[in-house]
Amino acid sequence: METEMIAPTVKAAPIASAMDAPMIDLRDVAKSFVLHTQGSVAIEVMRGATLQVRASECVALTGASGAGKSTLMRMIWGNYRVGAGSIRVAGVELRDADPRSVLALRRDRLGHVSQFLRVVPRVPAREVVAEPLLALGTPRDEAIERSEALLARLNIPPALWHLSPTTFSGGEQQRVNIARGFVHPFPVLLLDEPTASLDGANRATVLALIAEAKARGAAILGIFHDTAAREQVCDREVDVSAFTP
Amino acid sequence: MTAEAALSTPPADRQDAMPTPMPEVPLLQVRGLTRRYGARIGCADVGFDLWPGEVMGIVGESGSGKSTLLSCLAGHLTPDAGEVLWRGPDGTIRDVLAMAEPERRLLGRTDWAFVHQNPRDGLRMGVSAGGNVGERLMAVGARHYGRIRSTATDWLGRVEIDAARIDDAPRSFSGGMQQRLQIARNLVTHPRLVLMDEPTGGLDVSVQARLLDLLRGLVREMGLSAIVVTHDLAVVRLLAHRLMVMKDGRVVEAGLTDQVLDDPQHAYTQLLVSSVLQV
Numbered sequence: 208m209e210t211e212m213i214a215p216t217v218k219a220a221p222i223a224s225a226m227d228a229p230m231i232d233l234r235d236v237a238k239s240f241v242l243h244t245q246g247s248v249a250i251e252v253m254r255g256a257t258l259q260v261r262a263s264e265c266v267a268l269t270g271a272s273g274a275g276k277s278t279l280m281r282m283i284w285g286n287y288r289v290g291a292g293s294i295r296v297a298g299v300e301l302r303d304a305d306p307r308s309v310l311a312l313r314r315d316r317l318g319h320v321s322q323f324l325r326v327v328p329r330v331p332a333r334e335v336v337a338e339p340l341l342a343l344g345t346p347r348d349e350a351i352e353r354s355e356a357l358l359a360r361l362n363i364p365p366a367l368w369h370l371s372p373t374t375f376s377g378g379e380q381q382r383v384n385i386a387r388g389f390v391h392p393f394p395v396l397l398l399d400e401p402t403a404s405l406d407g408a409n410r411a412t413v414l415a416l417i418a419e420a421k422a423r424g425a426a427i428l429g430i431f432h433d434t435a436a437r438e439q440v441c442d443r444e445v446d447v448s449a450f451t452p
Numbered sequence: 453m454t455a456e457a458a459l460s461t462p463p464a465d466r467q468d469a470m471p472t473p474m475p476e477v478p479l480l481q482v483r484g485l486t487r488r489y490g491a492r493i494g495c496a497d498v499g500f501d502l503w504p505g506e507v508m509g510i511v512g513e514s515g516s517g518k519s520t521l522l523s524c525l526a527g528h529l530t531p532d533a534g535e536v537l538w539r540g541p542d543g544t545i546r547d548v549l550a551m552a553e554p555e556r557r558l559l560g561r562t563d564w565a566f567v568h569q570n571p572r573d574g575l576r577m578g579v580s581a582g583g584n585v586g587e588r589l590m591a592v593g594a595r596h597y598g599r600i601r602s603t604a605t606d607w608l609g610r611v612e613i614d615a616a617r618i619d620d621a622p623r624s625f626s627g628g629m630q631q632r633l634q635i636a637r638n639l640v641t642h643p644r645l646v647l648m649d650e651p652t653g654g655l656d657v658s659v660q661a662r663l664l665d666l667l668r669g670l671v672r673e674m675g676l677s678a679i680v681v682t683h684d685l686a687v688v689r690l691l692a693h694r695l696m697v698m699k700d701g702r703v704v705e706a707g708l709t710d711q712v713l714d715d716p717q718h719a720y721t722q723l724l725v726s727s728v729l730q731v
């Protein structure tokens with residue numbers, strides 16, 4: 208980890224060139240749901256969604272409850288199908304993408320901190336956090352070391368590292384989730400309420416992690432109900448109500 | 453690691469740590485697989501590709517053809533039509549259905565493994581637990597008794613069977629222990645493809661979790677591929693990269709697991725997903 212840090216001068220050039228093309232690029236995206244169990248009518252929930260997020264930029268999605276913030280995030284993550292239009296993430300078109308390319312995207316370029324942690328029971332917290340690195344082929348010792356460093360930074364007591372997070376408190380689970388999202392320097396990050404249910408010190412740590420990710424060139428899209436947090440880390444806001452049909 | 457390094461190919465200094473690069477040919481290509489039982493459809497026109505390191509889940513109501521499909525793939529049942537193309541370790545692609553019986557049996561002992569719904573179908577009930585595991589090692593050429601026994605002991609430990617039970621016959625085991633033993637017997641030879649029919653069905657949640665973790669580790673570290681039939685959508689979400697939904701012998705929906713579960717398109721999948729509380 209620390210030993211792997213590369214001097215800022217080395218990484219400046221490639222990031223500047225990556226800044227030209229948006230890392231997240233939505234054009235005229237629409238989405239409707241057809242509920243076959245409820246009369247099969249198509250419910251249109253989004254139309255004309257267009258937005259771009261570039262490297263080193265953090266954009267917040269805003270809008271009233273039900274406006275479509277989560278729907279938009281899910282289409283970018285790929286667990287909701289793109290209804291119409293185009294979504295490109297790190298150059299990959301998600302509309303009608305085959306599962307394999309979405310999986311590859313999630314493995315090395317697209318990170319996600321979901322609102323709730325979902326893990327295999329009995330897997331220790333340190334393994335849960337190390338998993339994205341192991342999936343990339345990082346040697347086990349190094350992956351665990353980086354995982355533990357991040358858990359420590361997020362104030363998860365070492366006594367908990369070998370326990371499954373399924374029995375952790377809500378705030379502890381959320382921090383494990385955040386550690387897992389930040390353990391690999393994903394160039395694109397989706398954050399769903401990353402600071403909800405965190406106390407002052409932990410909230411500050413998460414905001415620092417976001418700022419560091421931006422500084423290394425990550426393109427970040429997030430939902431933050433925490434207004435102060437949003438103002439501190441986000442460069443601009445996109446109100447998704449504008450895309451409500 | 454820097455952001456731009458993660459953007460495209462791995463940097464040179466990390467290449468040796470990467471798993472072997474994914475070849476651009478699937479491990480398994482299934483086309484038009486059909487099996488009837490008289491006038492009744494077992495499975496019809498099933499097709500998919502499976503890539504190395506990929507886990508595919510199959511869900512569907514009882515009688516939808518999941519076991520029929522798996523048995524056809526494994527060669528336990530002869531399909532009426534279709535192809536099962538397998539890419540061997542040497543890179544050659546063969547139609548498994550066209551192989552001679554001895555060759556297919558060899559495949560079933562080496563590169564392929566089959567975990568039956570009922571452990572009695574996958575174990576030798578009169579042979580000791582250690583023997584059940586060791587037998588598979590011997591089938592692929594292991595000869596050193598001490599090493600076979602220590603590997604068997606190691607695998608019993610991985611599936612949480614007390615080493616003290618190594619000389620007991622599976623007859624004296626509980627159903628859950630038998631299932632764990634069957635899994636150890638199948639994975640000990642490091643197959644490249646594992647077919648599993650409801651592997652965690654009769655197991656308590658904590659043992660299920662242990663097996664899921666074990667499988668995920670093998671998938672990650674050895675590039676193991678698996679096809680897993682299950683009723684449990686929570687298991688599928690945690691284990692499978694891709695999901696196939698069957699109804700009346702046919703595939704009605706297939707795709708990325710979380711997309712099929714969170715944004716199901718077909719009426720039957722919507723029903724299936726909405727009938728469980730939260731997965």
Ligand SMILES: Nc1ncnc2c1ncn2[C@@H]1O[C@H](COP(=O)(O)OP(=O)(O)OP(=O)(O)O)[C@@H](O)[C@H]1O
Nearest residue numbers: 240252270271272273274275276277278279714715
């Ligand atoms: N899987 C789904 N099936 C049917 N309708 C859905 C589905 N997901 C979202 N919707 C609908 O899409 C609309 C937008 O919902 P979404 O969850 O995106 O809102 P949100 O802005 O995230 O709200 P909140 O702030 O409350 O989380 C809502 O009308 C919702 O009911």
Ligand SMILES: Nc1ncnc2c1ncn2[C@@H]1O[C@H](COP(=O)(O)OP(=O)(O)OP(=O)(O)O)[C@@H](O)[C@H]1O
Nearest residue numbers: 489492493494512513514515516517518519520521
């Ligand atoms: N040996 C057989 N003879 C006649 N019909 C059969 C035979 N085996 C299966 N079938 C029929 O084929 C269809 C598919 O059965 P299959 O066992 O593949 O379903 P399944 O999806 O595995 O169900 P389950 O979830 O209950 O295990 C069913 O209609 C079944 O009755």
Ligand SMILES: [Mg+2]
Nearest residue numbers: 273276277278
């Ligand atoms: Mg939401």
Ligand SMILES: [Mg+2]
Nearest residue numbers: 518519520649
């Ligand atoms: Mg069956």
